[in-house]
Amino acid sequence: MAVGEPAATAQFLLVTVAFAALTYAFVTSDFSLRLVVLNSHTDKPMLYKVSGVWGNHEGSMLLWVVILALFGACAAWFGNNLPPSLRARVLSVQASIGVAFIAFILFTSNPFVRLDVPPMNGEDLNPLLQDPGLAFHPPFLYLGYVGLSMSFSFAVAALIEGRVDAAWARWVRPWTLAAWLFLTIGIALGSWWAYYELGWGGFWFWDPVENASFMPWLLAAALLHSAIVVEKREALKAWTVLLAILAFGFSLIGAFIVRSGVLTSVHAFANDPERGVFILIITGVFMGGALTLYAFRASAMEAKGVFSTVSRESALVANNILLAVACFVVFIGTMWPLIAELLFDRKLSVGAPFFDAAFTPFMVALAVILPLGSMLPWKRAQLGRAMQPLWGLLVLAIVAGSLIWTIQTGRSMLAPLGMVLVVWLVGGAILDVWMRTGRVDLKSKVRRFWNLPRADWGKAVSHSGLGITIFGIAALTAWQQEDIRVAQVGETFPVGAYEVTLKDVARYQGPNYNATRAEMEVSRNGRVVATLFPEKRNYPVARMPTTEAAIDNGFTRDLYLVIGDPQANGGWAVRTYIKPFANWIWAGCIIMAFGGMLSLTDRRFRVAAGARKTASATPAVPAE
């Protein structure tokens, strides 16, 4: 059992050396490596030479394994408060996942394949990926995906031990929390990138690969909440273990979707059936093994806590049901084209309109029950009493929503609904923190504010973040304004409350591209708001054009300008969008992640981690 710790460290160090070697090859543009030739170029800025390491299938798999080993090593380094047998089992499960993926890299996707005759220069990274937002998108996403492997390892280890208790939940929760918050940041970065880079300001496409990252996110969120029930009340044990297994299962399915190209997606790097089959085998072995173990052992995990139908426990069960069913809807929608073709011989598509209709109601329901659920007492509650402080807030939320409804008569219900939910969620979070400090005078209230456990702050902050994201999505979808036209140089045209002037169009040469750049002035009531420079770029090495939208970011709206092609009869095609509250979407995600971080630094996790150290340190003190 003692071998586990040094072995995990060694695995991490060795994989890191491999990753460093690949990075070095990219940084020095070593064109004897096939991967560098295909994805790099000497003219490329240094940041993208480095991000080019994971901007492709082989390199990103290596990053995946590095992170997997890092998590294993972290469990070895910081896990000295775990019972030795549990820790050894966690490390061995984690290491076996590592072995599976290292074998996958060795047999199907070796990043270090050399060329006999190195070319003079490389073929450049896809210009769309040469972007700061996207440079850091994959590492965060992988920290999330792979972080869930820790929850999985803990679940399997607990099944082998046949023991799931409050302590187990306390150990597994920080790992899940970390994975979830990285996944949140990763998804937000990807969405933000799509918004400004693709030239029409879409932020979510329900693309199979986006769904692949969203499904583990939903299940990780469910797992976070159910682990609380295990920790505080020793109930929902079997379900929590199942969630931990499935959350990582969906990470593996995600990897399969992205890398097999079975569901032809826009992201898929590698349409290689051999790789797909390999990942499918990995998924099958780990999921099959874990679920079989689960089937044998789950019934042994009897719950201890007793609680009534109206209680915090039940509210968290409802949260889990909604998140899990929402995940199921995304899963069915993503796989349906495949199922329909195989089973019913129908060739069809499932896209954004389906998901908008089928997925949204679950999230709305979740937001509606959230403030009430988060304030219900444990064990046994009375609905009437729990609602008492919330009635005022509910009225306020509905008034705010109706206000929006009257201002924008005849438009969609979406924006008023978004308004109701944001007031309800953020207000609920504030009220929750307020109530936690009790009925005392203001001075001691302020003091109690600071002394609230960080987990309580994290909960309030994350839930507010969710409200802000929901509002951003609703407002942007409902109120976006768009203008498409041909504009002559010097022409002024109105868009919403703004006037836009196309002042000039010029060409210039960038480091590894050439560009057409427009100068556009946006003013409101005669006062200049912003001068923006939308571009159209052409990357000659990659033979690919891109549009670089120019965005004036604002608190209540983004101005989003795109320059198109010159027209036959003079003038330029120009697109102008006013995107209300767009930044709220990602701000909400960052706030959610920040809440997760607050929660992660909560005393009870630190205490649990430090307990063993102080205990072992005591006898070392020389007795005098």
Place this chain on the structure above:
Amino acid sequence: MKRLILMLCLFAAPVWAVQPDEVLADPALEQRARDLSRELRCLVCRNESIDESHADLARDLRLLVRERITAGDTNEEAMAFIVDRYGEYVLLKPNATGSNLLLWIAGPLMLLIAVGGSAIYLRRRSVGTAPEGLSDDEQARLSELMKDA
């Protein structure tokens, strides 16, 4: 992250989505056309609606949608016309007919099952056995933690 699509769709001619010359003069009709375009798939792209797509074929479809609704088709007639010619593959929101019913009811059905299952579970929990005390190990660990605090 529509890497490959953009490669596929942008290779030849870098035109983008709805062009100024496609826009209908009547804003109400144009709005209908846009709403329909969002539900139709670009046939040569991957998972993009014709409203977003840069491909020539998507442009042809957008023009066809506008032609049909200008000719007086209702939204349903226009969609039926296009599905007749291009197959149900073009619909981003599959019709809830035949086997597709499964897709549409999968979510609500799962919700029902989950709610039913948890109702049984909750009922059992609320009359469950009283919790036992801590084991000796747990008691020892608890006092250790309390000491630290």
